[in-house]
Amino acid sequence: xxxxxxxxxxxxxxxxxxxxxxxxxxxxxxxxxxxxxxxxxxxxxxxxxxxxxxxxxxxxxxxxxxxxxxxxxxxxxxxxxxxxxxxxxxxxxxxxxxxxxxxxxxxxxxxxxxxxxxxxxxxxxxxxxxxxxxxxxxxxxxxxxxxxxxxxxxxxxxxxxxxxxxxxxxxxxxxxxxxxxxxxx
Numbered sequence: 001x002x003x004x005x006x007x008x009x010x011x012x013x014x015x016x017x018x019x020x021x022x023x024x025x026x027x028x029x030x031x032x033x034x035x036x037x038x039x040x041x042x043x044x045x046x047x048x049x050x051x052x053x054x055x056x057x058x059x060x061x062x063x064x065x066x067x068x069x070x071x072x073x074x075x076x077x078x079x080x081x082x083x084x085x086x087x088x089x090x091x092x093x094x095x096x097x098x099x100x101x102x103x104x105x106x107x108x109x110x111x112x113x114x115x116x117x118x119x120x121x122x123x124x125x126x127x128x129x130x131x132x133x134x135x136x137x138x139x140x141x142x143x144x145x146x147x148x149x150x151x152x153x154x155x156x157x158x159x160x161x162x163x164x165x166x167x168x169x170x171x172x173x174x175x176x177x178x179x180x181x182x183x184x185x
Contacts, residue, residue, distance in 0.1 A: 004068040005065060007025075008059055008062040008066075011055070012060040022068065030051050031076075033146060034051075047080045047083060048076060051079060074155060077142070129175065132174055132175065136171030
């Protein structure tokens with residue numbers, strides 16, 4: 001298996017074999033990152049494609065010894081967040097202008113084959129996550145869903161490491177409080 005640096009160098013030199021290997025290795029993770037933000041498979045596919053297009057223009061700038069997976073997922077995450085924000089602005093504008101509301105991509109419903117209790121838990125967790133401030137929600141998703149390290153989260157969110165720790169701590173506390181309130185009700 002080729003190293004990330006070798007693949008990036010091949011991509012920078014327009015080596016189609018390197019591009020195929022990059023896409024084969026990283027497409028699933030890039031798509032999953034975009035899907036977790038957007039909750040829409042078509043938009044996630046667009047963001048995944050745009051991620052690789054962006055990387056193609058920057059492959060020569062990739063840091064020697066760096067890891068491609070977090071680098072590409074960071075690009076996908078930022079593109080997806082921008083797309084989601086643009087979609088929210090469009091919905092807000094349409095609602096202010098008296099137009100019908102557009103589907104803003106709510107979290108997908110749990111799989112019907114899941115046990116009812118799991119469905120309720122998943123719905124409660126997703127609702128609680130949506131109520132968190134974006135920084136906390138994004139940090140938690142990157143850590144617990146994507147498996148990013150604290151350093152990778154800091155790079156992805158473009159914040160200091162201490163801020164990542166604070167976002168995760170406060171996000172976990174808020175999530176626990178919200179979920180415990182839901183259980184009491």
